[in-house]
Amino acid sequence: MDKGWGVVIVAAGRGTRMGTTESKQFLLLQDKPIFIHTIEVFAALDKVSEMVLVTGAADVERCQDWVKEYRLESRVRVIPGGKERQHSVHEGLKALGTEWVLVHDGVRPFINREQIMGCMKAAMSDGAAVLAVPVKDTIKQVNAEGIVTATPDRSSLWSIQTPQAFRLSSLLLAYELADRDGFLGTDDAMLAERQGMSVRVVEGSYTNIKLTTPEDLEYAAFLLKGEKKR
Numbered sequence: 001m002d003k004g005w006g007v008v009i010v011a012a013g014r015g016t017r018m019g020t021t022e023s024k025q026f027l028l029l030q031d032k033p034i035f036i037h038t039i040e041v042f043a044a045l046d047k048v049s050e051m052v053l054v055t056g057a058a059d060v061e062r063c064q065d066w067v068k069e070y071r072l073e074s075r076v077r078v079i080p081g082g083k084e085r086q087h088s089v090h091e092g093l094k095a096l097g098t099e100w101v102l103v104h105d106g107v108r109p110f111i112n113r114e115q116i117m118g119c120m121k122a123a124m125s126d127g128a129a130v131l132a133v134p135v136k137d138t139i140k141q142v143n144a145e146g147i148v149t150a151t152p153d154r155s156s157l158w159s160i161q162t163p164q165a166f167r168l169s170s171l172l173l174a175y176e177l178a179d180r181d182g183f184l185g186t187d188d189a190m191l192a193e194r195q196g197m198s199v200r201v202v203e204g205s206y207t208n209i210k211l212t213t214p215e216d217l218e219y220a221a222f223l224l225k226g227e228k229k230r
């Protein structure tokens with residue numbers, strides 16, 4: 001039986017680096033909350049049979065209201081998350097019953113259908129896949145005194161994005177083991193990697209930005225204007 005794809009959209013962060021009073025996922029881009037822009041891209045995919053939005057416990061009700069306002073209530077359930085991104089993703093995974101899962105940051109609204117499909121296809125063939133772009137700058141490792149200790153070969157460095165795609169049962173197990181071991185990762189693939197899973201990198205786009213710091217908002221407004229013109 002094809003139980004299809006589930007999607008976990010995480011939007012339970014505080015957005016400290018953005019520095020706004022309102023959490024960044026709820027800021028408006030062309031009058032629409034950022035997380036709604038994100039959800040709409042996944043909701044348009046036939047292969048997605050279940051979707052959960054993970055948000056702060058205090059924001060569940062207003063997110064449900066937004067979801068209704070944008071007529072997405074048949075496509076997405078809203079649940080409370082946890083202290084760190086990893087805890088929020090874990091809550092989302094436990095709420096799904098699909099065979100496969102895509103995990104995506106609610107604050108990456110410029111994801112598109114082709115990139116998601118590319119990630120899904122690679123996961124079904126290789127077991128797990130993440131979207132990424134080759135790094136453009138030279139990367140240096142720097143010690144606590146501010147002195148360069150190494151310059152890794154750039155040709156093997158990629159900047160990792162979301163979505164990240166996995167078989168749900170494998171990722172859930174990786175999350176349970178990380179929890180047991182007190183391991184905290186900065187993305188989902190790290191948890192799978194530590195269980196020996198092979199993760200395929202799929203080349204995405206430099207415009208699939210994570211809205212993190214204030215200048216990202218200006219760039220996002222610029223990108224959105226371009227999208228509307230097409």
Ligand SMILES: Nc1ccn([C@@H]2O[C@H](COP(=O)(O)OP(=O)(O)OP(=O)(O)O)[C@@H](O)[C@H]2O)c(=O)n1
Nearest residue numbers: 010011012013014015016017083084085088106
């Ligand atoms: N406890 C948390 C922390 C983060 N996230 C989500 O994970 C994504 C990526 O995290 P990040 O950009 O770090 O968001 P914040 O934690 O909100 O930002 P900051 O680290 O600046 O506070 C965001 O969609 C964020 O809402 C989450 O669901 N639960």
Ligand SMILES: C[C@](O)(CO)[C@H](O)COP(=O)(O)O
Nearest residue numbers: 085105160161162186187210
């Ligand atoms: C998952 C992620 O978006 C991949 O780039 C990123 O690692 C999230 O990290 P953050 O520290 O929560 O911004």
